[in-house]
Amino acid sequence: MSAARAVTILGSTGSVGRSTLDLIERQPDKWRVAALTANSDVATLAAQAKRLRPDVAVVANEASYTELKDALAGTGIEAAAGKGAVAEAADRPAEWVMAAIVGAAGLEPTLRAVSRGATVALANKETLVCAGDLVTRTAGRTGSRLLPVDSEHNAIFQVFDFDNPARVERVILTASGGPFRQLSYEAMRSVTPEQAVAHPVWSMGAKISVDSATLMNKGLELIEAWHLFPIGVEQLDVIVHPQSVVHSFVEYIDGSVLAQLGTPDMRTPIAYALAWPERIATPCRRLDLTEIARLDFEAPDPVRFPALNLAWSALRQGGSAPAVLNAANEEAVAAFLARRIGFLDIAAIVAETLEAMTSAPIASLEDVIAVDGEARRRASAAIEARMS
Numbered sequence: 001m002s003a004a005r006a007v008t009i010l011g012s013t014g015s016v017g018r019s020t021l022d023l024i025e026r027q028p029d030k031w032r033v034a035a036l037t038a039n040s041d042v043a044t045l046a047a048q049a050k051r052l053r054p055d056v057a058v059v060a061n062e063a064s065y066t067e068l069k070d071a072l073a074g075t076g077i078e079a080a081a082g083k084g085a086v087a088e089a090a091d092r093p094a095e096w097v098m099a100a101i102v103g104a105a106g107l108e109p110t111l112r113a114v115s116r117g118a119t120v121a122l123a124n125k126e127t128l129v130c131a132g133d134l135v136t137r138t139a140g141r142t143g144s145r146l147l148p149v150d151s152e153h154n155a156i157f158q159v160f161d162f163d164n165p166a167r168v169e170r171v172i173l174t175a176s177g178g179p180f181r182q183l184s185y186e187a188m189r190s191v192t193p194e195q196a197v198a199h200p201v202w203s204m205g206a207k208i209s210v211d212s213a214t215l216m217n218k219g220l221e222l223i224e225a226w227h228l229f230p231i232g233v234e235q236l237d238v239i240v241h242p243q244s245v246v247h248s249f250v251e252y253i254d255g256s257v258l259a260q261l262g263t264p265d266m267r268t269p270i271a272y273a274l275a276w277p278e279r280i281a282t283p284c285r286r287l288d289l290t291e292i293a294r295l296d297f298e299a300p301d302p303v304r305f306p307a308l309n310l311a312w313s314a315l316r317q318g319g320s321a322p323a324v325l326n327a328a329n330e331e332a333v334a335a336f337l338a339r340r341i342g343f344l345d346i347a348a349i350v351a352e353t354l355e356a357m358t359s360a361p362i363a364s365l366e367d368v369i370a371v372d373g374e375a376r377r378r379a380s381a382a383i384e385a386r387m388s
Contacts, residue, residue: 004032010109011100013038013045016123019267020098034094037086040064046071058085087112099124102207103330104372117142121273123149125224130323131368132227147273148228152221154269155247155260165230170251173221174241178213185304191343210333214346219311223322240298263287307347319359320371327375328353335383349382
């Protein structure tokens with residue numbers, strides 16, 4: 001029997017992290033957990049650590065260190081805290097790393113894993129959105145393999161002809177349309193955070209759910225796809241598919257369209273990345289097309305969902321524009337969830353921030369951090385202006 005493969009889970013207490021551990025615990029002889037990290041959920045992190053027995057468990061919130069250390073007392077598991085400790089966890093010699101930290105906070109630890117040549121399963125789309133050129137250049141230098149975990153990118157990865165990319169005519173990402181797909185623009189003015197996070201198909205965290213409701217999530221995925229696959233911007237497209245059964249399409253020059261289908265369960269793409277280049281069995285419900293009976297598709301509405309066009313614009317500008325887009329969106333979504341601004345203000349604040357900042361080249365992590373900070377300051381000012 002081959003030795004267990006060492007893995008690290010960055011963001012183990014989130015939905016993707018929990019799903020990853022669910023798969024690992026079903027076949028414990030195949031994987032050994034080296035490190036687990038979380039933002040602030042000490043109770044869940046400690047419980048995971050006691051079951052999986054990693055070398056180290058890390059909480060990003062330094063104020064939670066004592067709680068974590070006490071929870072792991074007597075287990076022999078090292079406890080650590082702080083953003084630096086999370087990045088150091090990514091440096092540990094695990095062959096496979098799940099990058100599932102939400103938002104720009106996941107960039108530095110993910111880049112650390114890429115820099116040492118690990119196979120990185122990317123569930124954190126912001127890493128490529130904010131620093132795609134930097135990350136892909138680093139991966140090319142170190143031999144790190146980037147495996148997409150987002151269901152859309154994972155679907156494309158499974159049917160894309162990497163040996164003959166010139167044969168690909170279009171890459172089409174599917175979007176569920178979120179909970180407000182059929183809601184009027186005026187009605188969206190008064191939607192609540194509770195309504196925005198109530199996704200009709202997927203079970204996700206609050207921030208990603210809001211991004212799905214605005215279609216910003218699909219915009220970020222467009223940028224990520226451009227970095228993951230050898231295609232031009234003009235070859236990318238988005239189509240709304242509310243059943244979330246077809247996870248994306250790749251269209252070839254002969255007119256053939258290949259798609260990956262499956263039930264909406266993140267354990268399917270996670271399993272593909274976890275076992276790649278092999279496949280493993282999952283407990284996911286099997287797809288029954290006779291039960292579904294129909295698959296619907298429609299074009300996204302740019303008037304009701306302007307976030308998608310903002311992402312297109314940032315992608316075409318290149319440089320620091322996608323990082324600005326992401327930072328402004330994170331600030332605006334947080335303000336919406338805190339009931340400080342309305343739902344429609346999210347895209348408006350992102351647009352205002354993009355317009356206020358000139359795109360510049362991104363050559364280092366420091367460049368990304370500087371752009372991210374400035375974009376957050378400008379977005380915060382725009383939020384305060386709306387509240388005054």
